[in-house]
Amino acid sequence: MxxxxxxxxxxxxxxxxxxxxxxxxxxxADYVVGILGLLVQVFLLRMVWEAVYADRGxxxxxxxxxxxxxxxxxxxxYWLSNPWNFxxxxxxxxxxxIAIDLSRPVSFLGQVVAxxxxxxxxxxxxxxxxxxxxxxxxxxxxxxxxGAGLAYVVSLGLAYVITILLSSLVGLSTFWTLEVxxxxxxxxxxxxxxxxxxxxxxxxxDWLRTVAEVLPFQAATYTPLAVYLGRLAGPDLAAALIVxxxxxxxxxxxxxxxxxxxxxxxxxxxx
Amino acid sequence: MRTFKLYAALVGAGLRxxxxxxxxxxxxxxxxxxxxxxxxxxxxxxxxxxGAIGGWTLGEVFFLYALRLTAHGLWVVPFSQLxxxxxxxxEGEFDRYLVRPLNPLVQVLTRxxxxxxxxxxxxxxxxxxxxxxxxxxxxSPGAVGFLLxxxxxxxxxxxxxxxxxxxLTFRLLSTRMLRIQVDSVFGTFGNYPLKIFxxxxxxxxxIVLPMAFVAYFPASVLLDRTGELAVPSWFAYGxxxxxxxxxxxxxxxxxxxxxxxxxxxx
Amino acid sequence: MTxxxxxxxxxxxxxPKRFTGAFGGLRTLLTRQYTTTRAVDGVSFDIEAGELVxxxxxxxxxxxxxxxxLTGILVPTSGQVEVAGxxxxxxxxxxxxxxxxVFGQRSQLWWDLPLxxxxxxxxxLYDVPREQYHPNLERFTELLDMADFLDTPVRQLSLGQxxxxxxAAAMLYNPRILYLDEPTIGLDVVAKERMRAFxxxxxxxEGTTVILTTHDLDDVERLCSRIVLIDHGRVLYDGExxxxxxxxxxxxxxxxxxxxxxxxxxxxxxxxxxARAEDGKVWLRFDPETVQVADVIAAVLARHQVSDLAIxxxxxxxxxxxxxxxxxxxxxxx
Numbered sequence: 001m002x003x004x005x006x007x008x009x010x011x012x013x014x015x016x017x018x019x020x021x022x023x024x025x026x027x028x029a030d031y032v033v034g035i036l037g038l039l040v041q042v043f044l045l046r047m048v049w050e051a052v053y054a055d056r057g058x059x060x061x062x063x064x065x066x067x068x069x070x071x072x073x074x075x076x077x078y079w080l081s082n083p084w085n086f087x088x089x090x091x092x093x094x095x096x097x098i099a100i101d102l103s104r105p106v107s108f109l110g111q112v113v114a115x116x117x118x119x120x121x122x123x124x125x126x127x128x129x130x131x132x133x134x135x136x137x138x139x140x141x142x143x144x145x146x147g148a149g150l151a152y153v154v155s156l157g158l159a160y161v162i163t164i165l166l167s168s169l170v171g172l173s174t175f176w177t178l179e180v181x182x183x184x185x186x187x188x189x190x191x192x193x194x195x196x197x198x199x200x201x202x203x204x205x206d207w208l209r210t211v212a213e214v215l216p217f218q219a220a221t222y223t224p225l226a227v228y229l230g231r232l233a234g235p236d237l238a239a240a241l242i243v244x245x246x247x248x249x250x251x252x253x254x255x256x257x258x259x260x261x262x263x264x265x266x267x268x269x270x271x
Numbered sequence: 272m273r274t275f276k277l278y279a280a281l282v283g284a285g286l287r288x289x290x291x292x293x294x295x296x297x298x299x300x301x302x303x304x305x306x307x308x309x310x311x312x313x314x315x316x317x318x319x320x321x322g323a324i325g326g327w328t329l330g331e332v333f334f335l336y337a338l339r340l341t342a343h344g345l346w347v348v349p350f351s352q353l354x355x356x357x358x359x360x361x362e363g364e365f366d367r368y369l370v371r372p373l374n375p376l377v378q379v380l381t382r383x384x385x386x387x388x389x390x391x392x393x394x395x396x397x398x399x400x401x402x403x404x405x406x407x408x409x410x411s412p413g414a415v416g417f418l419l420x421x422x423x424x425x426x427x428x429x430x431x432x433x434x435x436x437x438x439l440t441f442r443l444l445s446t447r448m449l450r451i452q453v454d455s456v457f458g459t460f461g462n463y464p465l466k467i468f469x470x471x472x473x474x475x476x477x478i479v480l481p482m483a484f485v486a487y488f489p490a491s492v493l494l495d496r497t498g499e500l501a502v503p504s505w506f507a508y509g510x511x512x513x514x515x516x517x518x519x520x521x522x523x524x525x526x527x528x529x530x531x532x533x534x535x536x537x
Numbered sequence: 538m539t540x541x542x543x544x545x546x547x548x549x550x551x552x553p554k555r556f557t558g559a560f561g562g563l564r565t566l567l568t569r570q571y572t573t574t575r576a577v578d579g580v581s582f583d584i585e586a587g588e589l590v591x592x593x594x595x596x597x598x599x600x601x602x603x604x605x606x607l608t609g610i611l612v613p614t615s616g617q618v619e620v621a622g623x624x625x626x627x628x629x630x631x632x633x634x635x636x637x638x639v640f641g642q643r644s645q646l647w648w649d650l651p652l653x654x655x656x657x658x659x660x661x662l663y664d665v666p667r668e669q670y671h672p673n674l675e676r677f678t679e680l681l682d683m684a685d686f687l688d689t690p691v692r693q694l695s696l697g698q699x700x701x702x703x704x705a706a707a708m709l710y711n712p713r714i715l716y717l718d719e720p721t722i723g724l725d726v727v728a729k730e731r732m733r734a735f736x737x738x739x740x741x742x743e744g745t746t747v748i749l750t751t752h753d754l755d756d757v758e759r760l761c762s763r764i765v766l767i768d769h770g771r772v773l774y775d776g777e778x779x780x781x782x783x784x785x786x787x788x789x790x791x792x793x794x795x796x797x798x799x800x801x802x803x804x805x806x807x808x809x810x811x812a813r814a815e816d817g818k819v820w821l822r823f824d825p826e827t828v829q830v831a832d833v834i835a836a837v838l839a840r841h842q843v844s845d846l847a848i849x850x851x852x853x854x855x856x857x858x859x860x861x862x863x864x865x866x867x868x869x870x871x
Binding site for chain 1: 298299301302303305306308309312313316317318319320321323324325387448449451452455456459460463467468469472
Binding site: 273276277280281284287288289363364366367369370371372373530532533534 | 550601605608609610611612626629630631632633634636638640643645647648649650654658661662663664
């Protein structure tokens with residue numbers, strides 16, 4: 001088999017992304033309900049934060065409006081980058097279709113990533129509709145500077161890559177466990193919390209914050225938001241971006257390793 | 272009685288089927304607990320940092336949370352298959368349930384056994400056992416009796432809402448997302464003292480989506496906080512009855528909706 | 538005694554109009570426009586106890602919808618239906634005890650459990666007493682040759698084995714009426730024959746009334762004495778299979794294979810017409826009322842050298858094709 005040209009490979013990935021986008025859109029009524037649910041969630045979160053702040057001006061140097069902005073953005077960001085079907089691997093393995101995927105002339109991991117990007121792309125228009133409303137019912141503020149805004153975009157891009165790498169890793173565990181519904185749920189919940197998608201890291205007790213900081217999850221949600229809100233600036237910002245990039249390299253290496261083991265397993269067991 | 276015996280037989284069959292995938296049991300239990308535990312972690316961090324929510328202490332919020340979670344676990348274990356009703360209706364699987372001499376709802380509910388959901392119940396009971404020791408309540412027989420009734424009543428309120436919504440499946444075909452969202456609202460915001468929300472939300476959560484009856488009202492009674500309610504206190508005492516009444520209505524509605532079933536293919 | 542009575546049955550389906558394009562889903566949800574289709578349009582028939590009736594029609598003709606009304610799955614839009622004295626959709630549970638239903642495409646067995654467990658559960662569901670359950674299970678196990686896989690989980694069974702299991706499950710409680718919906722679909726010849734033999738035996742020995750929908754007309758030829766043909770939700774024909782053939786195919790054919798292929802188009806026989814001629818073969822069609830088959834053959838043999846010949850009975854399939862073809866011509870003229 002001759003190696004396909006880069007152009008052919010890109011086209012193949014494009015096709016996979018489109019298929020995934022299509023199946024995400026097939027359930028548009030569900031997404032409309034999903035957006036309504038998101039709005040309710042954001043609104044009620046705001047109520048909770050207002051209640052806990054009560055008359056306090058600021059806690060840990062963070063005022064109410066910043067916390068609400070954090071909660072709103074975190075909810076939207078998480079919703080967008082973590083749709084329910086966030087990895088196609090378990091389904092493919094269970095249905096025995098993994099062999100077909102493996103026989104395609106593009107790398108399997110590439111297919112997974114393309115699928116994920118397609119799903120997010122399909123959700124993006126809904127996010128555009130949803131964001132103004134969430135800002136309205138929740139609350140948000142612009143980044144303190146243009147620099148912070150630009151740094152946010154960079155950090156968000158890195159965070160998205162980390163999210164995909166993490167979910168692919170959990171997805172690969174299917175090769176060993178076959179049924180991963182339970183693992184996914186545990187991963188989803190633990191990662192969501194430790195990523196700071198619910199409570200910003202700065203409110204966590206010290207020990208918990210330390211745990212969260214040494215794990216990769218916070219780099220997927222907390223870091224870009226802290227950048228956006230100007231909580232990370234100057235040398236701290238640079239350090240945070242380097243940490244994000246470091247996680248990407250590390251996770252990529254782990255994924256390669258796990259993938260080669262998984263492949264070996266498929267070859268041995270015949271899928 | 273016959274229905275109950277058949278229910279037990281079908282659940283037994285489901286368990287035997289599930290036992291073939293035994294390795295998953297523990298993972299599923301933990302997964303169920305993780306799903307509910309994340310909300311608890313949020314409440315815990317926030318109250319730990321801020322001292323109280325709407326004047327309720329950490330122990331009181333834990334108690335409220337435990338009451339809600341136990342009630343949730345109590346219905347979601349036997350009713351886990353309600354989540355699959357969209358599929359059952361869309362694929363025409365419901366045909367089979369209509370040509371057997373047993374209540375179709377019982378047959379839907381016994382399709383499979385909800386192992387992940389058992390995590391909710393186990394988690395709820397553990398938390399409830401812990402929370403009852405840290406709140407300032409005189410556990411007289413009356414109080415314990417009300418607690419038990421309140422948990423059952425709360426379960427009935429939640430299942431009534433879910434059952435009612437799922438009844439729409441026979442006409443709309445797709446209600447799963449709607450039910451997930453409603454369940455998520457119950458699961459997220461049923462755990463807070465309702466007083467922190469604006470009056471419109473309080474009204475909605477009492478009358479339209481009767482979340483207040485699941486845990487907030489009964490907890491207010493047991494924690495002697497009925498004074499801060501926006502409703503008369505007999506409202507709060509009557510929570511278990513509300514559950515029974517709503518469940519009856521929801522079941523009647525669901526049964527009537529089955530006549531709109533159109534099966535699949537023609 | 539009439540056990541199944543359908544009178545002027547109508548079923549309409551009303552569906553919200555679907556919108557496509559951007560926000561189509563939302564528009565579908567918000568608008569209240571419906572499209573109505575009439576799947577069954579005034580169907581009437583009576584079925585006597587012990588009859589074995591084929592209920593036939595092309596896809597979308599309303600077969601399944603009728604069966605679903607008879608079984609109580611669907612509520613008719615109008616008209617009456619009565620099965621063993623019960624209105625099925627009004628008294629579903631009582632109706633359920635009288636009927637056995639086999640959907641060829643969907644099993645009622647418990648996927649993860651051994652076949653035997655499914656039987657046990659069905660026995661409980663239908664309150665089958667022990668003294669009825671055990672002899673039935675033994676008899677069906679023997680008739681359907683199930684002994685080898687009674688303890689195998691259903692998901693590991695072959696399609697043929699699973700169908701046998703489904704058939705036995707539907708008969709465990711000795712229902713008076715058995716509905717079979719595509720019972721032989723996807724089965725190999727041997728498995729098909731086993732199913733047919735079992736159904737024929739039940740009908741003969743126990744007097745079970747059987748209503749069969751199928752695409753395989755061999756099922757019908759082998760089993761049914763009566764057929765009800767429907768199309769576009771209406772009954773086209775209701776009567777004996779033999780009478781149907783006599784009415785729509787009042788001819789026989791003789792296929793002649795000629796030793797000299799180029800003579801095929803030149804064959805002329807009195808009282809018989811050349812229906813088809815190709816590859817040195819000719820099909821001669823004649824009316825058995827006016828001419829004997831022996832005379833036709835003799836006439837051919839007198840003039841031509843013949844290497845082979847065969848007498849062809851009209852097949853139900855051809856007859857039914859003809860009915861639908863004629864009908865569509867008629868409706869096209871209207």
